Amino acid sequence: MAFEGLTERLQKAMEKLRRKPKVTEADLRETMREIRLALLEADVNFAVVKDFVKKVREQAAGTEVLKGLNPAQQIVKIVNDQLTELMGEEAVPLNKAAHIPTVIMMVGLQGAGKTTTAGKLALRLKNENHARPLFIAADVYRPAAIPQLQQVAAQIDVPVFEKGTDEDPVEIVRQGMEVAKQNHNDYVIIDTAGRLQIDEQLMDELANIKELVHPDEILLVIDAMTGQNAVNTAQGFDDKLDITGVVLTKLDGDTRGGAAMSIRAVTGKPIKFVGEGEKMEDLDVFHPDRMASRILGMGDMMTLIEKAQKNFDEEQARETMDKMRENTFDYNDFLAQMDQVTKMGPLENILKMMPGMANNPALKNVNLDPKQFAHIRAIVLSMTPEERENPDLMNPSRRRRLAAGSGRPIVEVNRMIKQFNQMRKMMKQVTNGNMSGMQNLFGGQMPGGKMGQMAMNRMARKMKKDKAKRIKKLRKLRKKH
Incomplete structure (x- = not known):
């Protein structure tokens, strides 16, 4: 995304504030200085930067903010509100004529x-x-x-x-x-x-x-x-x-x-x-x-949800969730999901829409080369129908055959199978409302710290509620029939 450098600078400035038990006027001045430099380096118009910093400082300098509860979070909110106002506050639709065209x-x-x-x-x-x-x-x-x-x-x-x-x-x-x-x-x-x-x-x-x-x-x-x-x-x-x-x-x-x-x-x-x-x-x-x-590195879940709704088949997504929950998710499902994800755009851009994932160290270690999708597809398509339906059949001799059939090194085949198995295990935990699998994926640290963890926990609670609703609906249907 175009704002990577700006996001990194602003996140560092805000992180400094969050680590302080008490925010002083001097801390606020230092933060404002870093924000000003970050915006100027991002090529924002000088007059615009000057006006922006002035407005943030005026709102954040009040004793209610600095002496209030969680002053750092309040300053982040002020910066977020001012950024939104600077860029127009809300989406503006296309004008439409009263008569065509x-x-x-x-x-x-x-x-x-x-x-x-x-x-x-x-x-x-x-x-x-x-x-x-x-x-x-x-x-x-x-x-x-x-x-x-x-x-x-x-x-x-x-x-x-x-x-x-x-x-x-x-x-x-x-x-x-x-x-x-x-x-x-x-x-x-x-x-x-x-x-x-x-x-x-x-x-x-x-x-x-x-x-x-x-x-x-x-x-x-x-x-x-x-x-x-x-x-x-x-x-x-x-x-x-x-x-x-x-x-x-x-x-x-x-x-x-x-x-x-x-x-x-x-x-x-x-x-x-x-x-x-x-x-x-x-x-x-x-x-x-x-x-x-x-x-500000807080993600963009609404756009992510809209992209998913546009590109994902709802019935297929429901079936996939059930398969993940029952641990019957196979390579055919994996291939179908991979196709739907690639329709949403580059994986790197998708991940950055999750809270705290922009400039997250965990993301930097992930190999996001688009060619990887083609290589994975080649490996999966080299499997027999039976192997795709039963992932547990992957013994050493079958893996060697896959490597030869797909033209990929055996190391890559083993890595793909290992990642598939880890993903299957993790998604089973997530769909059952247990977030430890997601925590393990990020080395015990949820994306975006507390903010990311809260977002993920909300998703988990929603999944649990949806599951309870489906069970209740099924019970009602059984009683009727």
Whole structure:
């Protein structure tokens, strides 16, 4: 994630406070200094940092906080609340027209990922609203722009209106809108031209398109890796076009992430979506409160749950839980679960959404190479149907055959089988409400210390309650029949 460095710095600052039995004014000043340096290093706008630190200090300096119960926790809460306010407080939905079509104009500099983001947005609209979007290819300058849009559109089965590169972009948009009205497309996404930098010709063209179609949304696509330049770009486009929102791309890249925290404060315009991956599904609604929680290393369980709900089959998940509880979980189930987890995105990103897992030492020792999934799959697919259904059959000769069949070293086969058996044992304990298995996985230390342990205990209690409810329901059904 883009905020790894910032998360680490802030966590260290907060951890220092937590270790102190009493928090003094001097401790607060030192913490504020570390927070200021952490934000500046993350490339957050200087004026924004100054205002942020001032607000936190004013709220935390009160005698009620420093002399109250758990002052460190109260300061963490103040920082979390201020981060949330800085980034916009709550998610802002897309504007929608009273009558179809809703027109979305995508703008931004070259290389920000505008065309790919247009595709991701169209897919999201199709999946959520059962929409029938239409792309209008209005970038006639970049040689590969139209073929790229057509390629993206083909992946998600969305039509493209294009007139080649010889037509005037404003005329192309005018004709495209006529086609959208004839075909009753409920969304029109205009892929406009970009430049390496803002210039008068580009802005005039975009202003003319805006005047023609009066778009319901003007979404500025910004590469989060550009740091402070992202804020300057946002200001430039907003001054000329009065943008309605921002989409941040490459938030999973090697970036300090300060752009995300500065744009709302500087322009007053909301960040509506973030892109964290290359797949067409990798576009998420921007929730300031969840992002603040992630930055402070407190996880993002709501996004994790939403991803799971979107990618997991509920009936299959219930069956898997029952199998784990009864200790009949086999390699076929393991393969199915692995497929569903990989659909949610990189495992490293998923784990970091758990409370306390960002920058957790236990996570740093885990090998998260995506190729490992392919190797594990090869080993499992080299098993006979009988071996997959009965994991206890794995004797030395069978393991040697698996190594030869999958093309993987015997050491790797043994390691995979050992990890599978440990996971099966641990999940049986967890589903029965015993968290010792999870503690053992992290060397006797739950993720995120007390915060992580509390979250895991809540999950365990919920599982126990669900189990009790199912038993009660079954008993009622038996009485009826």
